[in-house]
Amino acid sequence: MALIVHKYGGTSMGSTERIRNVAKRVAKWARAGHQMVVVPSAMSGETNRLLGLAKELAPPKPGDDHNRELDMLASTGEQASSALLAIALQAEGMQAVSYAGWQVQVKTDSAFTKARIESIDDERVRADLDAGKVVVVTGFQGVDEAGNITTLGRGGSDTSAVAIAAAMKAHECLIYTDVDGVYTTDPRVEPDARRLTTVSFEEMLEMASLGSKVLQIRSVEFAGKYQVPLRVLSSFTPWDIDIKEEARSGTLITFEEDENMEQAVVSGIAFNRDEAKISVLGVPDKPGIAYHILGAIADANIEVDVIIQNLSKDGRTDFSFTVHRNDYAKAVDLLRAKVLPTLGAADIVGDTKICKVSIVGIGMRSHVGVASKMFRVLSEEGINIQMISTSEIKTSVVIDEKYMELAVRALHKAFDLDQPAA
């Protein structure tokens, strides 16, 4: 008998019929003798619907902050789906109980809309499991020190599930979703993408941070920190497939490199359309410039991603960086008000129609020429590279958004990701 955590995403919980299927699958696992904790997302579209209502009433304006209320609102999606799942489990003849984050308790900091889990009290859940119940815990939400409901950022139910698995020292955390595992790239963009049977924790961390939304990055961080065995698999297989076959399906996130692991140089391609580029033009090229510009941005709590400084000409240079699109207007306003006058720069220009495409692979550590091959492939497609950033196991480029799909597909083919692993 093992303690297992299942997480079901929005599409998997998307209708009463699907919820019934989830209940049947969970019941199968429980009847096989496992202690089951299940973490559902809101039904698909529900979080967007709720946040859309708020936007209708109060279109976002700089300086306005409804974040506490947004969390009160958005958390109801998971509360509804959790109760529905517990009811469906009971209808299957199981003993089941559902809890909201504050009831467990899943304690977080107070950063509304992007709270971080600080601790989880597992006493109540453990007592229910010991009494033979299936326990359903809402994804995506927690409670802060002052008793306010918080949410963990979009896609946060993955993190709830992994954090609960870590706190309860679960045997495994299974993330059920609408694809049957982690692919070499998003199969919606590249139909020839291939499922990976294993992916290293480091690669998964990079893929998630670079935009592959199949797992929220914080869930991967948690899995790494607490060594939670983590698998991504499909909720769309028939619920009554053989449990041993199901337990081996999908993609396993591995923590050690073993000989059986797929040894591709590049394991996957990630992309993201969430960033915008800001360029400060005609900046006097002297010490302290980067600090002057990025210090002001950091003080406003805005995260910066890719940075590039051009060669200087006649003592002046251009300085560009990317921020999240949601922070773009705030960053430009701030630079115009505070930095432009004091720095003596010529102008500030921005571009929101960019995207970042990245190749990821632990094999890049031991192979040279991988980045240059990426640049060659893009140049053969006539795609201009605006910015580059690298780390040991990834190379990212910022390009015009309209070339994103072309770039992903060309790179996928050039790095043989459509071919079965050797």
Ligand code: ADP
């Ligand atoms: P859920 O609602 O189950 O949490 P998400 O929509 O958050 O599901 O994540 C699953 C989606 O992630 C897939 O439908 C797929 O389009 C997308 N995705 C992006 N990159 C990848 C990848 N490398 N492998 C698999 N899926 C990916």
Ligand code: ASP
């Ligand atoms: N329902 C939340 C969202 O749509 C959390 C999740 O699905 O993981 O972002």
Ligand code: MG
């Ligand atoms: Mg998700």
